[in-house]
Amino acid sequence: MDELDYNTCNATFRSLTNQQALMAGEIAALLGGGADLELTSYGCGFGMFELELIARTPRETVWFQGVDTNGEAVARLRADLAALPKVRGYRLFTAGMAEVAVQRIAPTECGLFIQSLCYLGAAEGMAVLKEARNRHRRVIVAVTPSNALNAAFAEWLACRGIVRPLFAQTFAEELRRLGIGFRSVSVDAEIAVPVSETRQRLLEFLVFARHQPWRGPPDRGSLLDAVAGLGTAGAGVIRVPHPVEVFTLE
């Protein structure tokens, strides 16, 4: 992301979509009620989704374990978890999900991959997932289908040698190929970008959506045109479909 901070761009992007709220509702319902929830998130980042899930789950307490390559994000999540009375304990690793030593990850009720498996190619991603299935009673994966919105991100992955990234269609194919049973729910979320957004926030949105520095003209009009190219404009808002598929593995 070069000149812009990844976490800021992520936060701006997420503030413009209802995807996280819908996904958190869906996954909280899947997990159901009870006293305590032990959760492991692979690619937890700074826990934007995970903190919302912790707040919304009807469980009384949560024990949280997370892994992410981004040390700055992990440090931020550690501080946030420490301040939550509902969190009875936590353990965070700054590591790649394929590299973290298997024995260091504790078995928990649920293993979560929220918008993180698509950073991995099919071979590596499915190997990580198989390990996770052995370790957690339930594994939930949320990933977007590949579409116009993430085409530039897919190009970014291809430039880094990621072969067959695990977007929803490829992930479902891999599960079938390996004979892993699953149920999946499509969450029809959308992004709504007010045409009144500031130049800075439009830039942050595009940089996160495209996963690369903005190389076009930097004025507000050009940035707005680029956003409009992703969706449909009307009544002061540009709407972009932002579906996500939530898989529960059997």
Ligand SMILES: C[S@@+](CC[C@H](N)C(=O)[O-])C[C@H]1O[C@@H](n2cnc3c(N)ncnc32)[C@H](O)[C@@H]1O
């Ligand atoms: C879109 S963010 C999602 C973060 C968090 N799960 C959420 O939903 O708020 C994807 C995260 O995956 C992490 N990631 C990418 N490749 C990874 C890998 N190989 N191992 C661990 N984390 C990875 C990134 O650093 C980033 O924090």
